[in-house]
Structures are given as C-alpha cells and as structure tokens.
Amino acid sequence: MGIAGFGTVGRAVARIVAGGVHPGLRLTHVCNRDVARKRVDWAGPDVVWTDSFQALVDSPVDVIVELIGGHDPARAWIEQALAAGKSVVTANKQVIAHGGPALLREAERRGRHLLFEAAVAGGVPILRGLREGVAGDRLRRIQGILNGTCNYVLTRMESAGLTFADALAEAQRLGYAEADPTDDVDGHDAGAKLAILAGVGLGRVVRVDDIPVEPITAVAAVDIGYARRLGCVIRQVARAELLPGGRGLHAAVRPALVSEASTLGRVEGSRNVVVVDGEFGGETAFSGFGAGGAPTAVAVVSDLIAIARGNAAPPDGWLPASGEPSPVAREFEAPHYVRFMIDDRPGIVASLARVFSHHGINLDAVLQEPGWPKAELPFVMTLEPCSSAAVAAALADAARFDFHVRAPLWLPMFVDRPDAAGGSSPE
Amino acid sequence: MGIAGFGTVGRAVARIVAGGVHPGLRLTHVCNRDVARKRVDWAGPDVVWTDSFQALVDSPVDVIVELIGGHDPARAWIEQALAAGKSVVTANKQVIAHGGPALLREAERRGRHLLFEAAVAGGVPILRGLREGVAGDRLRRIQGILNGTCNYVLTRMESAGLTFADALAEAQRLGYAEADPTDDVDGHDAGAKLAILAGVGLGRVVRVDDIPVEPITAVAAVDIGYARRLGCVIRQVARAELLPGGRGLHAAVRPALVSEASTLGRVEGSRNVVVVDGEFGGETAFSGFGAGGAPTAVAVVSDLIAIARGNAAPPDGWLPASGEPSPVAREFEAPHYVRFMIDDRPGIVASLARVFSHHGINLDAVLQEPGWPKAELPFVMTLEPCSSAAVAAALADAARFDFHVRAPLWLPMFVDRPDAAGGSSPE
Numbered sequence: 001m002g003i004a005g006f007g008t009v010g011r012a013v014a015r016i017v018a019g020g021v022h023p024g025l026r027l028t029h030v031c032n033r034d035v036a037r038k039r040v041d042w043a044g045p046d047v048v049w050t051d052s053f054q055a056l057v058d059s060p061v062d063v064i065v066e067l068i069g070g071h072d073p074a075r076a077w078i079e080q081a082l083a084a085g086k087s088v089v090t091a092n093k094q095v096i097a098h099g100g101p102a103l104l105r106e107a108e109r110r111g112r113h114l115l116f117e118a119a120v121a122g123g124v125p126i127l128r129g130l131r132e133g134v135a136g137d138r139l140r141r142i143q144g145i146l147n148g149t150c151n152y153v154l155t156r157m158e159s160a161g162l163t164f165a166d167a168l169a170e171a172q173r174l175g176y177a178e179a180d181p182t183d184d185v186d187g188h189d190a191g192a193k194l195a196i197l198a199g200v201g202l203g204r205v206v207r208v209d210d211i212p213v214e215p216i217t218a219v220a221a222v223d224i225g226y227a228r229r230l231g232c233v234i235r236q237v238a239r240a241e242l243l244p245g246g247r248g249l250h251a252a253v254r255p256a257l258v259s260e261a262s263t264l265g266r267v268e269g270s271r272n273v274v275v276v277d278g279e280f281g282g283e284t285a286f287s288g289f290g291a292g293g294a295p296t297a298v299a300v301v302s303d304l305i306a307i308a309r310g311n312a313a314p315p316d317g318w319l320p321a322s323g324e325p326s327p328v329a330r331e332f333e334a335p336h337y338v339r340f341m342i343d344d345r346p347g348i349v350a351s352l353a354r355v356f357s358h359h360g361i362n363l364d365a366v367l368q369e370p371g372w373p374k375a376e377l378p379f380v381m382t383l384e385p386c387s388s389a390a391v392a393a394a395l396a397d398a399a400r401f402d403f404h405v406r407a408p409l410w411l412p413m414f415v416d417r418p419d420a421a422g423g424s425s426p427e
Numbered sequence: 428m429g430i431a432g433f434g435t436v437g438r439a440v441a442r443i444v445a446g447g448v449h450p451g452l453r454l455t456h457v458c459n460r461d462v463a464r465k466r467v468d469w470a471g472p473d474v475v476w477t478d479s480f481q482a483l484v485d486s487p488v489d490v491i492v493e494l495i496g497g498h499d500p501a502r503a504w505i506e507q508a509l510a511a512g513k514s515v516v517t518a519n520k521q522v523i524a525h526g527g528p529a530l531l532r533e534a535e536r537r538g539r540h541l542l543f544e545a546a547v548a549g550g551v552p553i554l555r556g557l558r559e560g561v562a563g564d565r566l567r568r569i570q571g572i573l574n575g576t577c578n579y580v581l582t583r584m585e586s587a588g589l590t591f592a593d594a595l596a597e598a599q600r601l602g603y604a605e606a607d608p609t610d611d612v613d614g615h616d617a618g619a620k621l622a623i624l625a626g627v628g629l630g631r632v633v634r635v636d637d638i639p640v641e642p643i644t645a646v647a648a649v650d651i652g653y654a655r656r657l658g659c660v661i662r663q664v665a666r667a668e669l670l671p672g673g674r675g676l677h678a679a680v681r682p683a684l685v686s687e688a689s690t691l692g693r694v695e696g697s698r699n700v701v702v703v704d705g706e707f708g709g710e711t712a713f714s715g716f717g718a719g720g721a722p723t724a725v726a727v728v729s730d731l732i733a734i735a736r737g738n739a740a741p742p743d744g745w746l747p748a749s750g751e752p753s754p755v756a757r758e759f760e761a762p763h764y765v766r767f768m769i770d771d772r773p774g775i776v777a778s779l780a781r782v783f784s785h786h787g788i789n790l791d792a793v794l795q796e797p798g799w800p801k802a803e804l805p806f807v808m809t810l811e812p813c814s815s816a817a818v819a820a821a822l823a824d825a826a827r828f829d830f831h832v833r834a835p836l837w838l839p840m841f842v843d844r845p846d847a848a849g850g851s852s853p854e
Contacts, residue, residue: 021565123708125560133552136728139447281550281725288711301563313738423476
C-alpha cells in the first residue's frame with residue numbers, strides 16, 4: 001500500500017500499520033509534496049518516499065490511500081489510481097459527496113475497491129454500519145452530529161456560559177477548530193457528510209448543493225438558557241428523512257433544539273453521533289471520535305483490512321448507481337422555537353400571536369426571563385408543530401413591526417421520543 | 428433459505444424477507460414443532476412447512492436460520508446443517524458462547540458461513556462493528572449493558588422509586604422480562620454475550636463458566652439513592668479488559684456504579700449499549716434495541732444479506748481458532764461503594780475504618796442519609812481505587828462485628844472519564 005498525503009492522519013495510519021495490527025498490511029510508498037521534511041524512520045527501512053503521485057501510481061502497490069483532502073487534485077488522483085488498477089481508500093468527504101457515484105462505477109468497472117469509511121464521522125464505523133450492520137432494516141431517517149467544532153462550541157457555551165465568539169476562540173486555541181472555521185460553522189462540512197450518509201443509508205443520490213445549511217453563528221447565550229428551560233440543548237443537527245410515498249427526501253443541516261436527554265442532546269465536546277431510525281429495528285446509534293488523526297486512521301486501516309481480507313463490500317452498493325439526484329424538500333414539520341429581541345412596549349405578544357394565528361400556527365408557550373433591559377429584551381415563543389414555510393412566512397410578515405431590535409432567531413425543536421413511530425409529537 | 432424455529436424472531440425475519448428488503452432473499456422452508464399452528468399465508472404460497480429439521484437439511488436451501496434457542500438440540504442442528512453444506516445464521520448466544528470456535532472451524536472446513544450477529548445485543552450491529560468497523564484499532568476493553576431486563580428494572584427503580592420486586596413484576600407484566608428471569612437477573616445471560624464479545628473483539632477464547640457473575644437482586648432502593656448522591660447510577664455492567672503483558676483478561680458481569688453522565692449510565696429502559704476502548708480510536712459506542720422480535724430479526728436479515736452479497740466475513744476470523752481458553756482474572760482494581768446495614772451504636776465507622784486501613788484500603792467518603800431507624804440503618808463508605816480481593820478480605824474480616832443487620836453490599840464504581848483519543852484536530 002501507498003499513502004498520498006502524509007499529514008496527521010497519514011502519519012497515524014503509518015503508525016498503526018507499523019505497529020502490526022494486521023500482518024497483511026505493508027506500507028511501501030509515501031507520497032507528499034516536499035517529502036524530505038516528512039520522512040520518518042519508524043515507518044520502516046523499505047518505504048519509498050516520493051514527491052510524485054505518478055511514481056505512486058506506477059509502483060506495484062495494490063492500494064492507494066488518498067489523504068490529501070480537498071476536491072482538487074484529490075479527485076483526479078483517485079481517478080488516476082483506479083484507472084491504473086489500484087484500489088483506493090480515502091477520507092475525502094468532498095470528493096465522495098460530489099463525485100462518489102461516478103468513482104464507484106469506475107472502481108466497479110475495474111474490479112477494484114473504493115472505500116471511504118473515514119470520510120464521515122472519523123473513527124465511528126457508521127458507513128459500514130449502515131451498509132452492513134443494519135442492512136436488514138428499511139431506514140427512514142438518519143440524524144447526526146457530524147461536526148466536532150460546532151459541537152464543541154455549543155457545549156462550551158452551555159457548560160461554561162461562554163459567548164459564541166469566546167467558545168470558538170477557545171476551540172481554536174485547543175486545536176478543536178481550524179484557523180478558518182467557516183465550513184464547519186456554516187454547516188457545509190456536515191452537509192457533505194450528510195449527502196454521503198443519505199446515499200449509503202437511504203439509497204438516495206443527494207446533491208450536496210441541494211442540502212440547505214444554516215450557520216450556528218446566530219445562536220446566542222440567551223438561547224442556550226431558554227433551551228435549557230425547555231429541557232433542551234442546541235446542537236448542529238444534520239438530518240435526512242425519506243418523505244412518504246417516494247416523494248424524495250428532506251435533508252438539512254441547521255442548529256436545532258433537541259431534548260437534553262436524547263441521544264443527540266447527550267453528545268458532548270468534539271464527539272460525533274449518528275442515529276438511524278429503521279422500520280424494524282427502531283433507533284440505533286453509533287458514536288465516538290469524529291475527527292483527530294488516530295481515530296480517523298482507525299477507519300482508514302479498517303478499510304485496508306477489509307480489502308486485505310477479501311471481504312470488503314463491492315463498490316456497486318455503496319452509493320446508488322443512478323445519477324438521478326433525489327429532490328430535496330426544504331420544508332419540514334416540527335415544533336419551533338422563536339426568539340425575539342425587542343424594544344419592549346405593551347401589546348407585542350398580542351401582535352405576534354395574531355400574526356402566527358393568521359398563518360395557522362398555534363402558540364405553545366411564551367417565555368420571558370427577568371433581568372434584561374426593556375430596550376433590548378429577548379423573549380421566546382414556542383410553536384406547536386407546523387411547517388417551516390409557515391414559520392418563515394409569519395416571520396416575514398412580522399418584520400413590519402418596528403419593535404424588533406434584531407431579526408428573530410427561529411430553530412426547529414426535534415424533540416420526539418426515541419420510541420415514537422413516524423412524525424414528531426411534542427407532548 | 429429456511430427458518431428453524433418460528434417464534435417471535437422467526438416470524439419477524441419472515442416478515443422482513445416477505446417485505447422485499449433484499450430481492451436476493453427468498454424464504455422457502457419453515458420448520459417448527461407442531462408446525463400447522465404456525466402457518467401464515469403472508470409468508471408466500473411456495474413455503475414448505477414442516478415439523479422435521481431433517482426435511483430442512485435435506486431441502487435445497489443454501490442457508491438455514493436457527494432460531495429455536497437454548498443449547499440443545501440447537502447445537503446438534505447447527506452441526507447437522509453445516510455437515511450438509513448449508514451456511515447457518517443463528518441468534519443463539521448459548522451455542523456460540525459455548526461451542527462457537529468448534530462450529531466456526533467446521534464452517535470453515537466446509538467452505539460455508541456461520542454468522543451470529545443477533546446473538547449479542549439484538550439489533551445493535553456490534554459483532555460486525557468489532558470485527559470490521561474497528562478492525563484497524565487494537566481494542567483494550569469492552570463494556571456493555573447487554574441485558575434489557577436488568578436495565579429496565581434498574582432504571583425503573585431509579586425513575587419511579589420502585590423496589591426491585593415491584594420493578595421486576597412490572598417488567599414481566601409489560602413483556603420486558605420472562606416468567607422466569609433467573610438467567611437475566613443473575614448475570615448468566617449477559618455472561619454468555621460477554622464471552623462472545625471478548626472472542627470477537629479482544630481475540631480471546633473465554634469459557635463462559637470462567638466469567639464471574641453477580642446478581643442484581645441485592646441492589647435496594649437505598650442504593651439507588653446513595654448512587655445518585657455520588658453522581659452515579661447502578662447498572663448491570665458486563666466488562667472484559669485485557670491485562671497488560673498478555674496476562675489473560677479480566678471479565679465479569681455485575682451490578683456496578685457508573686457515572687450518570689457516562690455512556691453506560693445514560694442507557695435507559697430495555698436498551699443495550701456496547702462501549703469499546705481502542706488504543707487509537709478511543710471510546711466508540713454502539714447502542715439500540717437489544718431484544719424484541721423485529722430488532723433481532725434485523726440482525727438476522729443483515730447476516731443473510733451479507734451471505735447473499737458474497738461479502739460476509741469468512742468464519743475463521745470471528746472467534747480465535749485456538750481452543751486454549753484465556754485465564755480469566757477475578758480480581759480487578761476500582762474505587763468501591765460499600766453499603767452497610769447496621770444496628771447503630773457509637774464507634775462503628777471507626778471500627779470499619781480500622782479494618783479497611785488494616786487491609787491497605789483508603790476511605791474516600793462516608794455518607795449517611797437521615798430518616799432511617801437506628802436499629803436498621805443503611806450507610807455507605809466509598810473506597811479509593813483498590814483491588815477487589817482486598818475489599819473482599821476486609822469485609823470478611825469486618826463480618827465478625829455484631830452490628831451488621833444484613834451483610835454489606837459492595838459494588839465497584841466504574842467512573843473513569845471517557846479518555847481523549849490520540850489526535851485532537853477536529854473537522
């Protein structure tokens with residue numbers, strides 16, 4: 001085997017292989033830009049170190065591990081490796097989310113493998129779990145906390161009362177967030193992973209760009225507090241759900257309230273979890289370290305072992321072969337949390353209640369904590385289950401009032417009980 | 428395929444197969460004692476219903492699903508099926524825990540499969556997760572909540588303040604406990620499952636009878652309360668851990684205190700969870716419904732699909748082929764919880780403290796809730812990490828005091844924090 005990209009994950013893969021976890025694995029080539037500075041002696045005396053991917057492709061290795069990340073040139077490299085008759089193991093969510101079906105067809109045509117367990121939720125063996133572990137079920141929904149940076153930030157806002165900015169700065173200081181955390185915070189990272197999960201678990205081709213994403217940046221300390229009063233926490237939730245009657249699916253990544261006691265609500269720090277709901281097996285959850293060199297390397301090495309043992313699942317079933325993307329419904333039904341920030345005066349609740357009522361939405365509760373200035377007063381309305389489109393329309397309507405100090409924040413409340421079948425019941 | 432044993436799980440398997448989850452599966456034979464009363468029309472018009480296992484073996488089915496349960500005659504039937512060149516899928520923990528290695532060798536010799544995902548934790552795909560999902564890791568420890576009956580009883584004692592007897596009666600009324608729950612409550616059920624987990628995940632042959640089990644019957648309402656004061660809950664914990672330097676392993680099933688906030692502590696009702704600790708991947712958890720017809724059937728059908736797809740893992744790696752059982756150490760190090768029930772008088776704490784001190788054990792805390800009669804007063808001592816043998820010796824020593832109204836209950840406290848995995852940079 002050869003490794004392309006000798007960063008944190010690449011080194012961790014080499015370490016595990018050098019440690020002899022599986023005697024059938026042997027590292028013979030490492031390819032990296034400016035490879036001299038990457039060379040380590042513990043990888044073995046026979047390893048060929050090269051700057052050239054072509055040299056790796058021309059070598060006799062049977063499997064190439066792609067760990068350079070990003071879409072380009074990674075995708076072209078994977079194509080090149082498959083064309084040369086190599087199997088490929090990758091941790092690259094961008095390449096798989098955008099080009100997975102085509103690459104898998106190519107692997108199938110060549111009689112080679114393309115495995116990518118590490119592309120979603122790092123060390124959590126969720127893709128194999130979906131394809132094989134719960135193969136006997138008919139899955140309806142997949143929900144996950146797929147971005148460790150967001151989860152770290154939100155749980156620190158909760159546990160230490162930090163502001164979003166301070167929690168993010170702390171995460172960066174501790175290495176839990178990149179210098180540029182845009183992709184994490186705005187949901188694009190989790191969106192790519194969700195597209196892969198929907199493909200493997202629900203059998204639907206989902207275009208990454210069709211998945212709506214909402215950033216977690218608008219979540220403020222006051223929301224964390226109100227969520228707690230509702231028995232909830234706020235999480236960046238990635239969620240894909242089949243719509244009845246084959247009408248495509250709903251898929252989105254957004255901050256949402258989830259029950260404190262739920263599987264999603266209980267994931268802390270930089271961990272990941274994926275919860276699948278099946279028609280027969282109910283709720284099954286997989287959790288663990290979603291990132292970091294060593295856990296991600298475990299997923300890569302598990303893929304390598306499957307190929308070495310000869311029982312890797314063939315390429316054709318990983319993602320739906322048909323290139324026809326499923327329509328992604330943006331609308332969904334759920335109870336909602338709406339936090340207003342207002343310049344207080346009499347009659348505001350009544351005005352808002354009238355607007356919601358006009359849009360056919362029932363109020364569930366109005367919460368207002370004491371101790372805030374009247375000129376910038378946060379308060380919360382929770383709404384009974386209703387369509388997200390109705391909430392958007394009602395809030396567009398309510399924008400005409402001049403008491404808003406800031407635009408309201410609205411979040412769905414995914415609070416159904418684990419055992420409840422089908423839709424969400426807020427009682 | 429043919430099914431032997433058409434009870435709750437068998438019917439659920441037939442339902443899933445009839446529902447067309449996987450087009451490659453076809454049910455052609457059902458074998459059950461007195462089969463006429465089992466016949467259903469939805470299974471398909473071509474199904475042959477028979478009382479005779481021999482008829483199933485003589486039929487052209489390629490896979491036989493064994494769901495009759497118990498050790499005999501199930502084991503002989505599985506041998507017979509393999510000898511006739513059939514692959515076998517079973518949910519039978521007793522047969523696999525006691526005879527797994529020999530049966531797998533036989534399957535290997537015949538070039539057939541023997542899969543048993545449903546034998547441990549029902550619908551939770553933990554065996555495949557261990558063998559394939561975290562294959563790239565080197566596992567050190569496996570902990571699980573593997574018995575839904577015990578977990579239901581303990582969580583109901585917690586949440587509703589029920590006595591053990593009332594919680595068990597409720598579980599029986601609701602179908603979460605058998606009419607005779609002995610095997611569940613005394614730990615033998617979880618012990619058989621732990622032996623299988625240790626084989627698949629830690630690569631050690633463990634004789635079921637070598638695994639010490641402690642019943643949960645001695646846990647009283649007062650213990651639930653004291654555990655809560657310590658930030659803990661009480662669970663029936665199945666735990667297998669490799670000892671350093673290849674000195675065998677520790678394995679046991681017993682009630683223990685675990686942190687309320689831990690993965691084990693958060694499993695409620697009749698659910699199961701398995702938490703594995705790996706050298707590289709840190710803590711990875713798998714949870715879901717550990718029993719019930721439909722979830723167990725999902726595991727069976729997933730095994731059938733793996734065989735149909737041709738990527739089932741070959742028999743030789745499921746359990747260690749060598750028949751040499753690993754020595755199972757009964758002793759372990761942990762902080763301990765000791766609850767005394769005494770006829771109160773001055774000097775008792777001092778006397779007990781002296782005994783523990785004499786055995787080299789440091790006290791951590793003494794807890795005594797008000798409101799109990801002096802003549803039958805429960806109080807708790809927690810001990811700093813020490814060997815279980817020292818605790819046993821100290822309590823044997825303390826048995827000479829005449830203030831005991833009942834023998835003390837001592838439980839380990841498995842309260843270590845989920846450790847950080849190797850790397851830290853999130854994605």
